[in-house]
Amino acid sequence: MAIFDKPNYDFIKWRWHALAASTLVVVAGIVFMIARGGMPLGIDFTGGTIVVAKFSQAVEVDRVRAALESVPGEKVIQSYGDAADNAVLIRLPQLAQEEGTSLEKDARAVVDALNGAGLPTFEILSQEIVGPVIGRELQLKGIYATLASIVGIAIYIALRFRPAFAIGAIVATLHDVLITLTFLAFFGYDLSLNIVAALLTITGYSVNDTIVIFDRVRENMRTMRRDPLEKVVNTAVNQTLGRTVITAGTTFLSVLSLFLFGGEVLHGFAFTMLVGIVSGTYSTVFIAAAIAIILGNSQGAGAGAAVAAGAPVKVKAATARRS
Numbered sequence: 001m002a003i004f005d006k007p008n009y010d011f012i013k014w015r016w017h018a019l020a021a022s023t024l025v026v027v028a029g030i031v032f033m034i035a036r037g038g039m040p041l042g043i044d045f046t047g048g049t050i051v052v053a054k055f056s057q058a059v060e061v062d063r064v065r066a067a068l069e070s071v072p073g074e075k076v077i078q079s080y081g082d083a084a085d086n087a088v089l090i091r092l093p094q095l096a097q098e099e100g101t102s103l104e105k106d107a108r109a110v111v112d113a114l115n116g117a118g119l120p121t122f123e124i125l126s127q128e129i130v131g132p133v134i135g136r137e138l139q140l141k142g143i144y145a146t147l148a149s150i151v152g153i154a155i156y157i158a159l160r161f162r163p164a165f166a167i168g169a170i171v172a173t174l175h176d177v178l179i180t181l182t183f184l185a186f187f188g189y190d191l192s193l194n195i196v197a198a199l200l201t202i203t204g205y206s207v208n209d210t211i212v213i214f215d216r217v218r219e220n221m222r223t224m225r226r227d228p229l230e231k232v233v234n235t236a237v238n239q240t241l242g243r244t245v246i247t248a249g250t251t252f253l254s255v256l257s258l259f260l261f262g263g264e265v266l267h268g269f270a271f272t273m274l275v276g277i278v279s280g281t282y283s284t285v286f287i288a289a290a291i292a293i294i295l296g297n298s299q300g301a302g303a304g305a306a307v308a309a310g311a312p313v314k315v316k317a318a319t320a321r322r323s
Contacts, residue, residue, distance in 0.1 A: 011238070018282075039191050042195075044192045045191065048093045051107055052087055055088070058083075061088060081263075167291060176283055190268070213240050256274065
């Protein structure tokens with residue numbers, strides 16, 4: 001814990017390096033997603049059928065894929081859970097166009113194909129069916145929820161602090177969302193409702209850390225009025241470093257246990273949270289502070305610091321004497 005005993009690290013010195021590194025990762029993620037045809041959407045948003053079958057003995061995925069050749073549509077077939085479980089996940093796009101009980105036709109077609117292929121006996125662990133209309137509605141609601149949270153955060157910080165700090169917090173939040181989506185794409189996760197919930201949680205988590213630092217900046221302005229904005233912000237980051245690292249560390253360990261022992265269903269949510277916690281801590285220290293400094297200094301070193309921190313700026317009028 002010695003690193004938290006009156007730390008005095010020059011974080012702000014690395015702000016340009018941090019901005020460049022973040023830009024590089026985000027651009028790489030965007031190029032990767034464009035090359036893949038966009039961010040893959042889960043069944044929650046596209047509609048379709050997911051069937052998880054557990055076999056009585058080990059069976060190769062290729063045999064399951066061959067057994068389902070008679071089922072129309074582009075299918076995704078992969079192992080599910082631990083190898084010892086002998087479980088296979090089968091996902092295919094929505095084929096039935098009618099509503100109601102006809103939505104189960106695809107799942108029945110999968111089961112019938114497996115039964116007629118001479119595979120080991122199996123049982124259906126889970127079956128998930130989402131219609132295309134519901135998928136589109138959930139997709140729109142996920143977008144609206146994310147945008148509403150970002151707008152609400154911007155209004156709150158602009159009222160509590162100053163627009164310069166609000167812009168810094170929003171840029172940091174967007175940074176966290178983009179970085180998380182990049183890693184989700186790199187590791188092959190589909191965008192689902194669980195992941196959207198994790199992204200919304202990340203936005204609140206990141207902004208909470210940022211507000212703690214901005215509050216300390218405002219307090220420091222009372223005793224550091226003559227210091228440049230870089231020093232004021234860097235002092236605030238160091239003063240809250242212990243709180244930031246301990247909070248992020250304990251949260252990370254909790255989510256890590258969820259990722260390791262929470263089961264396959266929670267893997268996407270937990271992975272998103274793990275990436276978001278690391279990215280949120282990083283963006284709080286480097287990105288949000290850097291943007292606030294850049295915008296604050298655009299109004300002048302001393303005055304910019306006072307304006308960004310919400311402190312009033314007093315200007316003395318010069319009095320000329322005639323001899």
